[in-house]
Amino acid sequence: MLNIPAVEVAALSVVRGGRSVLSDVTFSVPTGQIVGLLGPSGCGKSTLIRAVVGAQRIEAGDVRVLGEPAGSACTRRSVGYVTQASSVYPDLTVRQNLRYFASLSDADDEATEGALDEVGLRARADALVRDLSGGQRTRVSLAAALLGDPDVYLLDEPTVGLDPVLRRDLWKLFARLADDGRTILVSSHVMDEAGRCDRVLLMREGRIIADATPDELRRRTGQDDLEQAFLVLAEEVAA
Numbered sequence: 001m002l003n004i005p006a007v008e009v010a011a012l013s014v015v016r017g018g019r020s021v022l023s024d025v026t027f028s029v030p031t032g033q034i035v036g037l038l039g040p041s042g043c044g045k046s047t048l049i050r051a052v053v054g055a056q057r058i059e060a061g062d063v064r065v066l067g068e069p070a071g072s073a074c075t076r077r078s079v080g081y082v083t084q085a086s087s088v089y090p091d092l093t094v095r096q097n098l099r100y101f102a103s104l105s106d107a108d109d110e111a112t113e114g115a116l117d118e119v120g121l122r123a124r125a126d127a128l129v130r131d132l133s134g135g136q137r138t139r140v141s142l143a144a145a146l147l148g149d150p151d152v153y154l155l156d157e158p159t160v161g162l163d164p165v166l167r168r169d170l171w172k173l174f175a176r177l178a179d180d181g182r183t184i185l186v187s188s189h190v191m192d193e194a195g196r197c198d199r200v201l202l203m204r205e206g207r208i209i210a211d212a213t214p215d216e217l218r219r220r221t222g223q224d225d226l227e228q229a230f231l232v233l234a235e236e237v238a239a
């Protein structure tokens with residue numbers, strides 16, 4: 001099991017609305033790593049995550065999760081997907097949502113309360129989800145994913161709109177999950193979050209322009225700042 005990559009994408013191409021959105025994307029994510037999918041808005045991060053979930057029609061290529069085709073029934077319980085749009089019930093409270101999701105995955109009330117703490121929502125546990133901010137709703141979705149205890153987390157911009165303290169706390173949570181052997185593929189367009197990943201896939205216009213550790217990116221570009229490193233790499237690709 002440990003030798004099988006958590007995620008394996010080979011020569012993936014996706015067309016949406018008649019336009020090429022992903023072109024010849026290839027990468028592999030070993031188990032127990034945090035891999036960041038970084039790149040500007042519209043570069044294809046969400047589409048790539050949807051393909052790994054098995055929710056995106058693909059034009060060409062192969063996408064596997066834990067050795068099985070993406071989206072296949074046997075991998076569904078192994079994957080926790082947190083979308084950019086909220087995927088919890090707006091007319092239930094935070095705690096009611098989590099108790100509902102806990103019942104689907106045989107988690108108990110203690111796990112529900114633990115998940116509330118993990119995402120920093122204890123103070124809003126009795127608030128209706130429809131009264132929460134976008135960032136708070138994303139954290140409810142993340143807590144619901146935690147209750148399923150998946151092997152692979154696919155997180156689409158989970159830290160958007162969060163203040164620096166909450167962002168730091170969520171990245172600590174991701175690190176704890178990875179230390180426990182979980183795998184995390186997490187997208188962001190905030191380049192300083194790249195530094196918190198074991199490895200970074202830098203995307204631009206539907207292609208991966210670098211697949212490296214943060215230190216390798218710094219060395220390769222001679223830039224300490226990862227945002228500057230991205231700019232150097234983007235210019236190299238454009239040249």
Ligand SMILES: Nc1ncnc2c1ncn2[C@@H]1O[C@H](COP(=O)(O)OP(=O)(O)OP(=O)(O)O)[C@@H](O)[C@H]1O
Nearest residue numbers: 016017021039040041042043044045046047048189
């Ligand atoms: N339903 C759709 N039909 C046609 N094109 C789409 C659709 N959804 C997204 N696209 C296009 O696919 C490209 C990639 O979009 P995607 O949402 O994957 O990017 P992203 O990197 O996740 O962006 P963001 O950071 O803004 O969420 C964009 O050019 C977008 O306009």
